[in-house]
Amino acid sequence: MNRRASTLRGLALALLGALAPLAPAATTSPSAAPAAATSPSAAPAATPVPTYASVPASASIRAFASAPSSAPAAVQTDQPSVAARLSTGVVKLGGRAQLEIVVENASTARIVEVPAADGLAIAPFGQPSRQQSMFSYNGRVQTSVRLTFVTTVRPGAEGEYTIPPITLEVDGRPLTTRALPLKAVVDVQGEDFGFIEVVEVPEVVYDGQPFQLVMRFGFDAGLGVNRAVLHLPWWGELPGTIALEDPPRALGGDWIEIAVNRTETIQVEETGAEERDGRPFRTFWLRKNFMATRPGTLELPTSYLEFGRTDRLGRARETWYAHEEPIAIEVRALPEEGRPYDYTNAVGSFTAQASVDRRDVDVGESIKLSVDYSGEGNLEWFDPPDPARDEAFADFRFYGRTERKRVDSRRVTWDLAPRTTAVREIPPVRLRVFDPELGAYSTVATEPIPVRVRAIEGGEGLAETSAAEFGLDVRDVQGPAAVSAPIQGPGGRAVGLALLLVPALWLAGRTAVRRHGEPDAPERRRRRAARRRLARGLAGARSASEEARALHRFLADRTLEPEGAWIGRDARAWQREHAERLGADEAAALAELLARLDERVYAGGDEPLGAREVLGVADRVCRGGL
Amino acid sequence: MLGKASRRCGSVLIALLASLVVLGASAPPGPTPRDETTIAVRDAGLEAYRAGDLEGAATAWRERLERGRETLHANERARLCYDLGNVAYRRGDELAAVGWYTAALRLRPRDADTWANLELARSEAGLPPADRGDLAATADRLLFAFTRGESEWLLLAAVLAWAVVLAGEALRGGRAWRVASLAGLGLVLVAATPRVAHALRADDDPVLVVQKDGARVRSEPRADAEAVSALEPGAEAEVLDRLPDWVKVATPDGPDGWVRERDVFPLRW
Numbered sequence: 002m003n004r005r006a007s008t009l010r011g012l013a014l015a016l017l018g019a020l021a022p023l024a025p026a027a028t029t030s031p032s033a034a035p036a037a038a039t040s041p042s043a044a045p046a047a048t049p050v051p052t053y054a055s056v057p058a059s060a061s062i063r064a065f066a067s068a069p070s071s072a073p074a075a076v077q078t079d080q081p082s083v084a085a086r087l088s089t090g091v092v093k094l095g096g097r098a099q100l101e102i103v104v105e106n107a108s109t110a111r112i113v114e115v116p117a118a119d120g121l122a123i124a125p126f127g128q129p130s131r132q133q134s135m136f137s138y139n140g141r142v143q144t145s146v147r148l149t150f151v152t153t154v155r156p157g158a159e160g161e162y163t164i165p166p167i168t169l170e171v172d173g174r175p176l177t178t179r180a181l182p183l184k185a186v187v188d189v190q191g192e193d194f195g196f197i198e199v200v201e202v203p204e205v206v207y208d209g210q211p212f213q214l215v216m217r218f219g220f221d222a223g224l225g226v227n228r229a230v231l232h233l234p235w236w237g238e239l240p241g242t243i244a245l246e247d248p249p250r251a252l253g254g255d256w257i258e259i260a261v262n263r264t265e266t267i268q269v270e271e272t273g274a275e276e277r278d279g280r281p282f283r284t285f286w287l288r289k290n291f292m293a294t295r296p297g298t299l300e301l302p303t304s305y306l307e308f309g310r311t312d313r314l315g316r317a318r319e320t321w322y323a324h325e326e327p328i329a330i331e332v333r334a335l336p337e338e339g340r341p342y343d344y345t346n347a348v349g350s351f352t353a354q355a356s357v358d359r360r361d362v363d364v365g366e367s368i369k370l371s372v373d374y375s376g377e378g379n380l381e382w383f384d385p386p387d388p389a390r391d392e393a394f395a396d397f398r399f400y401g402r403t404e405r406k407r408v409d410s411r412r413v414t415w416d417l418a419p420r421t422t423a424v425r426e427i428p429p430v431r432l433r434v435f436d437p438e439l440g441a442y443s444t445v446a447t448e449p450i451p452v453r454v455r456a457i458e459g460g461e462g463l464a465e466t467s468a469a470e471f472g473l474d475v476r477d478v479q480g481p482a483a484v485s486a487p488i489q490g491p492g493g494r495a496v497g498l499a500l501l502l503v504p505a506l507w508l509a510g511r512t513a514v515r516r517h518g519e520p521d522a523p524e525r526r527r528r529r530a531a532r533r534r535l536a537r538g539l540a541g542a543r544s545a546s547e548e549a550r551a552l553h554r555f556l557a558d559r560t561l562e563p564e565g566a567w568i569g570r571d572a573r574a575w576q577r578e579h580a581e582r583l584g585a586d587e588a589a590a591l592a593e594l595l596a597r598l599d600e601r602v603y604a605g606g607d608e609p610l611g612a613r614e615v616l617g618v619a620d621r622v623c624r625g626g627l
Numbered sequence: 628m629l630g631k632a633s634r635r636c637g638s639v640l641i642a643l644l645a646s647l648v649v650l651g652a653s654a655p656p657g658p659t660p661r662d663e664t665t666i667a668v669r670d671a672g673l674e675a676y677r678a679g680d681l682e683g684a685a686t687a688w689r690e691r692l693e694r695g696r697e698t699l700h701a702n703e704r705a706r707l708c709y710d711l712g713n714v715a716y717r718r719g720d721e722l723a724a725v726g727w728y729t730a731a732l733r734l735r736p737r738d739a740d741t742w743a744n745l746e747l748a749r750s751e752a753g754l755p756p757a758d759r760g761d762l763a764a765t766a767d768r769l770l771f772a773f774t775r776g777e778s779e780w781l782l783l784a785a786v787l788a789w790a791v792v793l794a795g796e797a798l799r800g801g802r803a804w805r806v807a808s809l810a811g812l813g814l815v816l817v818a819a820t821p822r823v824a825h826a827l828r829a830d831d832d833p834v835l836v837v838q839k840d841g842a843r844v845r846s847e848p849r850a851d852a853e854a855v856s857a858l859e860p861g862a863e864a865e866v867l868d869r870l871p872d873w874v875k876v877a878t879p880d881g882p883d884g885w886v887r888e889r890d891v892f893p894l895r896w
Binding site: 478515 | 706713796822
């Protein structure tokens, strides 16, 4: 009896235990031997206890079912514990492993610190998931709480890594996970099935110099790849650079969307099939513009292409990875030697073209001098030159400057005025440029522009006034020639009259029209639409019978009868009965037309008569009052 | 028969609409000042300004403006106000410049140079921008973006468009035409707002406070009268009455009262 009762009780407890995700035997506890986790009160046990990561769920039930007969201290559920595990110990280069930290028997837990691991990118942990369960042990109901933190780990290169111990604060006490090994191996198959390579990037650039990075990637066209993601750690965040506007898309190319870093999608150009190792590959191009902003070395970490297939339900089937090795770009500082005193940070190769709005002015009159800069370089970033500080412009007074950026050029406009009649030309505007090709400074200057400056009556030149600071001044005065007479209105009376007349006329007209019925009534709409419908029917008619059908429908619409009413009808006889609705001449014309159509239908090979003729008669009968 | 009647009514309506158009086009325009020859060969004020004689330029332009109140067209008066604003700015009197530019914008509301100079002068005078950029300021600017003549043409065009739609509703009827008629009415109401705004403003006589320390509003036109409120520099007020050296104003929030004439700048030229 005792043995049976004992067995029955054990079975009942086992059943209760199976209802809750228990693994008391699989988790280490302070009183058991430490294995997968550590806790402050851990004590070595006489027998080793299996680690959390290695015990399958079913084993937990077996272990628990045997609990009554095992040592009473084998399971203690009131002490918190932590355990860490990886979803896989080996990951393909470019792939990720899932790192899971489980906290048992704690009400609160938080991750204090995730140590940095060289070569490993550990994503931030989110909020933990919480699972609570109840079970009975030795006749007492116990509550167990499990908190699970999940994140992903991605190795940066091939090799062996160690995920360092991670410290947590569990119910106010620090607990630490164990270190976990992870191995990253090159996806040999992926490198064969796909590729990603940087085909164009400068090895050396100068501080402030824009440059373009061109990348190609692709995969075997025969694999049926329907999923691809680019993992570009430098995308959107390359320290030491500014990302510039993307180059304009070429017209006529095939563009597709692809995800980058799983955070955004971009457009890349597909350039058609390319043969590699005797197999056709789908290839794509990606271009990105940057501008270096400080001297040093720009590091572009390893780039990956993840590609594979998904089934119809969207589940990933095969996944492969291809990678491109890290790239370094040297950014050199602009040389101090030979730098002009009026250098304004222009880097590149530019041309400058000057123009003015007028060339024949009085002393002091405003001239708008515009210089268009174009070329390759940091066109929109350099400061424009300051002609006011150029001795060549000593005979000019400057009033202000405006700028406008165009698609491929930049226009800077200065507002200046000649001080004296001695001015014969607008001098060249000089821009100091650092040319990366030459590795030296050069000057881009506009051509001088001849002008004629006349004296003001009674004056010789501009008086010296305390003009406002260059660049922050009021716009110049306006002469009488600058204004034209304003538009004269029609007058309040005309407008008032219109406002009164229009609704009055509308009311009057509306009343008059509705005296003969509602124009929107179905019958009237049908009559109005008859001509339009006839024209449409005749346009598509290919035979006399189709023309006749259209004409019969038209007549029925006009007389508000059923569609077949005019088939075989004698128009003249009808007119005699309805003389007020149709004139005799019009009825005769209609009758003749109907007869000719019948003749063609039944004896003439069904040749069409012609839309023009039918419409002509139709219009005539409409005018006749039908 | 139905068709004939409809055609007759349509013809009558079209004839009446056409006469409306002709009426609008040939109606005598609003009061037009007799235009002087505004494009003078040489502008004495401009010459003085270029020569650096600000006083001479101000005198010449001011005289021309005073003489031409009834004879010069609005754009020319606006131009003179604008140029006088530049003179005031050059003299360092930013508040007076604000006054002149504001007066110029009342006459020529869309001139970009005037707006630019006004904002600069206001900034230099420590005043907030004239165009605050909020909804009210934008609506106000839109409302007065048209001159009186332009607003009349705008309204007339809207009425004509409405007339066309009403004609369609009268002749054809139906829900679509009715909806279009209502939309046309809405268009007329919207188009009428600038003209109504001008009508409401026609008798305005606003002034701008140009005293750097602001203007005290007194209960009587006496220097020793009790000060009932104060107006900040750059504030606008409506003139109710005038006496030698004194102007009675209605303040936006506060009792009406008298301010010294020299403390305010008239905005109506």
